[in-house]
Amino acid sequence: xxxxxxxxxxxxxxxxxxxxxxxxxxxNARGRLEQAALELFGERGFEQTTAAAIAERAGVxxxxxxxxxxxxxEVLFAGALVMKDLLVGAVAEAPASASPLEATAGAIAAVxxxxxxxRELVRQRQVVVDANPELRERELAKMSxxxxxxxxxxxxxxxxxxxxxxxxxxxxAVFRVAFDSWVNDPDAAELPDVVRASFVELKAVTSGE
Amino acid sequence: xxxxxxxxxxxxxxxxxxxxxxxxxxxNARGRLEQAALELFGERGFEQTTAAAIAERAGVxxxxxxxxxxxxxEVLFAGALVMKDLLVGAVAEAPASASPLEATAGAIAAVxxxxxxxRELVRQRQVVVDANPELRERELAKMSxxxxxxxxxxxxxxxxxxxxxxxxxxxxAVFRVAFDSWVNDPDAAELPDVVRASFVELKAVTSGE
Numbered sequence: 001x002x003x004x005x006x007x008x009x010x011x012x013x014x015x016x017x018x019x020x021x022x023x024x025x026x027x028n029a030r031g032r033l034e035q036a037a038l039e040l041f042g043e044r045g046f047e048q049t050t051a052a053a054i055a056e057r058a059g060v061x062x063x064x065x066x067x068x069x070x071x072x073x074e075v076l077f078a079g080a081l082v083m084k085d086l087l088v089g090a091v092a093e094a095p096a097s098a099s100p101l102e103a104t105a106g107a108i109a110a111v112x113x114x115x116x117x118x119r120e121l122v123r124q125r126q127v128v129v130d131a132n133p134e135l136r137e138r139e140l141a142k143m144s145x146x147x148x149x150x151x152x153x154x155x156x157x158x159x160x161x162x163x164x165x166x167x168x169x170x171x172x173a174v175f176r177v178a179f180d181s182w183v184n185d186p187d188a189a190e191l192p193d194v195v196r197a198s199f200v201e202l203k204a205v206t207s208g209e
Numbered sequence: 210x211x212x213x214x215x216x217x218x219x220x221x222x223x224x225x226x227x228x229x230x231x232x233x234x235x236x237n238a239r240g241r242l243e244q245a246a247l248e249l250f251g252e253r254g255f256e257q258t259t260a261a262a263i264a265e266r267a268g269v270x271x272x273x274x275x276x277x278x279x280x281x282x283e284v285l286f287a288g289a290l291v292m293k294d295l296l297v298g299a300v301a302e303a304p305a306s307a308s309p310l311e312a313t314a315g316a317i318a319a320v321x322x323x324x325x326x327x328r329e330l331v332r333q334r335q336v337v338v339d340a341n342p343e344l345r346e347r348e349l350a351k352m353s354x355x356x357x358x359x360x361x362x363x364x365x366x367x368x369x370x371x372x373x374x375x376x377x378x379x380x381x382a383v384f385r386v387a388f389d390s391w392v393n394d395p396d397a398a399e400l401p402d403v404v405r406a407s408f409v410e411l412k413a414v415t416s417g418e
Contacts, residue, residue: 099417140349162390166407167414169382177374198375205376206415208308 030068032058037075038121041128046072046135076125076135080142083111084149091153100159104150104171105199112178112191119191126183147172174198239277241267246284247330250337255281255344285334285344289351292320293358300362309368313359313380314408320384321400328400335392356381383407 036057040049051072055065069075090107098106115122129135150168155161178198182188189197245266249258260281264274278284299316307315324331338344359377364370387407391397398406 101414101417137346137350140353141346144349162386162407162410163414165386165389166383166411169386170379170411170414173378173382174375177371177378180374181371198371201371202375202379203415205310205372205379206412208310 029058029060029064033060033065033068034075034121037072038124038128041076042124046128046132073135073138076129077138077142080145082114084146086111086114087146087150088153091150092156094157100154100157100163100167101171101199103154103157104167105174105196107150107153108171108175108199109192109195111175112195115179116191123183143172143176170202174202238267238269238273242269242274242277243284243330246281247333247337250285251333255337255341282344282347285338286347286351289354291323293355295319295323296355296359297362300359301365303366309363309366309372309376310380310408312363312366313376314383314405316359316362317380317384317408318401318404321387321404324388325400332392352381352385379411383411 033054037049037054040053040057044053049072051065051069052062054072054075055062058065069078087107087110090110091103094103094106129139147168150171151164154164154167159167175195175198178191178194182191182194188194242263246258246263249262249266253262258281260274260278261271263281263284264271267274278287296316296319299319300312303312303315338348356377359380360373363373363376368376384404387400387403391400391403397403
């Protein structure tokens, strides 16, 4: 099994389950709130947008906003929990024959598949994050948390501490590079493919003397 | 030439030059301020320590403090500029025969050598940073900046964009893992050796199928 062969079709079910679970109170309220928030952040800037304005644009009450999100920043970062569950779940479920790098590459390609399905929202979100230093720092903290979660998932497969950390951190590095080259390029290949190509490139980079 | 053979002796001269340059106004004032700041941050906490208290402990005026540092946080992060110069300089000066990964590994080992010389101060600093969420976020931002500088230095060697970014980000990942395993372990090997061993491990991780 090679990095390029990772099968990620299974992940779609996880994403669908998640959307159903979060939407049980009000069909689509969460999705509408996210869309409204990203529109307003883009139009007015993150600082100038209130939770009340987001609720109004989404056609729900402010109380509904706060049932879904603790504050307006959480609209941008709630997805981190989904990414973490996806990563950890995919590493846990990788075949026993998968190497630590293969398990990691498969997990990151699964996250890429989720993002590819939400391409326009992801792109809108990134414009907002890039424009705000505090959000950029929070994004780095999110990546650090995902690296730690990935390390833990590899450790749970019996991978030694140093190897687990190195594989996880290198995996996150690959993800960041692949994501950056994808997010602002309308002609980019699909993100899971960009991720896989970046893992292949990492192997080339580290094997060359 | 392999990653394990990188010669870093040349770097000592850079470090010495730096210390001379920064200390030209008042011999050792900067070093005493740094030592005093780290002691006070450790004793009282970062929040509870003022620039005035740092100056007093160092036996200099508050004005001298502000001639060296914009604020107390800068005492902890001024070293980032030195690290950046070291990284960029070492990549630029790596032999033409060095691969992108070798040039990166040599540069990161050079940073490791500088830190090894300042082991106790680096350890004290890390305790302060780890204890404070805002400082931890700033530390992540520093690492991101160093990754970008390393990418630029590789690009200047004619390395393609994707390869440069992947190599730089993977290099920073290796550094973080090596640093973490070294900083809190009194029995750790010297940091440049830990860095080199971690690059060897990265190669093993990425070459295994």
